[in-house]
Amino acid sequence: MSVEQSILSVISGGIVGLILGLLGGGGSILAVPLLLYLVRLRNPHVVIGTSALAVSVNAFFNLFTHAREGHVRWKPALGFSIPGIVGAFVGSELGKRLHGATLLFLFAILMLVIAGLMLRRAGGQRPAAHPEVSRVSQEAGDTAAAVQPASRVQWPKVIGAGFLVGALSGFFGIGGGFLIVPALVFAVDLSFIEAIGSSLLAVGLFGLTTAVTYSLAGLINWLAFVEFIAGGAIGGILGTRLATRLSQRRAALNYIFSGVIVLVAIYMLYKNALALHL
Numbered sequence: 001m002s003v004e005q006s007i008l009s010v011i012s013g014g015i016v017g018l019i020l021g022l023l024g025g026g027g028s029i030l031a032v033p034l035l036l037y038l039v040r041l042r043n044p045h046v047v048i049g050t051s052a053l054a055v056s057v058n059a060f061f062n063l064f065t066h067a068r069e070g071h072v073r074w075k076p077a078l079g080f081s082i083p084g085i086v087g088a089f090v091g092s093e094l095g096k097r098l099h100g101a102t103l104l105f106l107f108a109i110l111m112l113v114i115a116g117l118m119l120r121r122a123g124g125q126r127p128a129a130h131p132e133v134s135r136v137s138q139e140a141g142d143t144a145a146a147v148q149p150a151s152r153v154q155w156p157k158v159i160g161a162g163f164l165v166g167a168l169s170g171f172f173g174i175g176g177g178f179l180i181v182p183a184l185v186f187a188v189d190l191s192f193i194e195a196i197g198s199s200l201l202a203v204g205l206f207g208l209t210t211a212v213t214y215s216l217a218g219l220i221n222w223l224a225f226v227e228f229i230a231g232g233a234i235g236g237i238l239g240t241r242l243a244t245r246l247s248q249r250r251a252a253l254n255y256i257f258s259g260v261i262v263l264v265a266i267y268m269l270y271k272n273a274l275a276l277h278l
Contacts, residue, residue, distance in 0.1 A: 001223055008039045009224045013054070013231025019257060020058070020232075021239020022246065028055045028175050029114050032107060033264050035228070041221055044100035048173030049214025050221045052092075054228050055175040056207030058236075063200035071197030076153050076188040080162040080180070081202040087166025088209040095171045096217060101275035107172050108268035114178055115261040118254055157187035162202070169206040170213070177203050 001009070012034035020028065031051040041047050066072055095103060161183040169176035180199040184190050190198065214220055246253065 001221070005039050005041075006223070006227055009035070009227035010231035012038055013228035013233075014235035014238075015231075016054075016228075017058075017232035017235025017237075018239040018242075019235075021236040022242055022253060028058070028177075029111055029261060030264065031055065031228070032104075032173065033268060035224065036104070037267075039224060041224060043219070044104050045096060045214065045217075045219045046221050048095065048103070049211060049217075049219040050225050050228070052170075052173035052207045052214065053211035053220060053225050054232065055173075056204050056211055057229055058232060059175060059177075059200045059204035059207060063197070063204055066197030066200060069197070071193050072201065073188070073190060073194050073198045074201075076158060076184065076190070077198035077201040079153065079155060079158045080184060080187075080198075081166075081205045082162070083159045084162035084166025084169070084202050084206055085209050087163040087168075088170035088206040089213060091167035091170030092173070092210040092213040093170075095173070096214065096219070099276075101272045103172075104268055105272040105276060105278075108265040108272065110172060110174075111261050111265035111268070115258040115265065117178055118258040118261070154187050158184075161187055165202070166206050166209075169203075170210045173207075173210055173214075175203040175207055 012031070015034060016028060016031050019030070028051075031054060032047055035041050035047045035051060036044065041050070063072065165176050165179045165183060168174075168179065177196075177199050180202050181192070181195045184195040184198055185192065188195075188198075211220065
């Protein structure tokens with residue numbers, strides 16, 4: 001890698017970290033196009049392998065934070081993750097065998113789906129209530145949760161969903177949190193914050209499984225990975241600080257970011273459609 005590529009790799013990591021810190025999700029989907037078109041790592045499979053490892057490290061870091069806050073339900077998280085590891089292995093092996101342009105074309109379609117989900121989430125967000133009202137509501141919610149019986153885990157759904165999401169994660173080299181969180185809410189009846197915290201174990205393990213399979217094939221750029229993670233740490237700190245100041249505008253930021261994802265996805269569709277002679 002040239003000096004210019006190294007600098008751009010740090011900047012790319014910073015962009016993803018900033019978005020993750022600011023919006024709490026979605027930023028990792030830009031890791032692949034940033035490494036491919038900005039840093040100019042030419043091999044799509046190297047880009048996906050490197051991205052998967054970066055997503056994994058970031059997820060494990062955030063898992064530690066959520067675990068300290070008591071937001072992780074370990075039993076359903078492991079029940080979801082173990083079959084998902086098998087799925088991630090199968091998906092990553094299939095992804096490596098697919099032509100790079102075909103894989104990127106499908107990845108761009110996935111980006112459009114994610115943008116749609118983010119727009120839906122942004123449309124459902126409400127302005128923050130007065131701090132005192134929010135505090136009382138939170139305390140009431142905590143009290144209600146404390147007196148409710150423990151939710152029953154629907155293991156067939158957990159195992160099946162874990163395998164399918166893991167396969168998708170391994171195929172595209174993504175974290176898959178946008179699918180894992182609703183899957184856990186549906187199959188385990190977790191609270192939203194518990195689903196987010198528990199999902200990070202799956203995101204980390206799926207990404208690590210994908211990264212290992214790509215690494216064994218020599219498809220990870222280790223220097224780009226280190227630089228990307230370093231930039232992501234800096235961007236994450238900045239994004240977290242900005243999140244408090246811009247909390248009232250989070251829905252608007254989600255709309256803007258979703259628009260960026262759509263534009264990048266259209267560009268990727270165009271580039272790879274030409275490569276595939278579609």
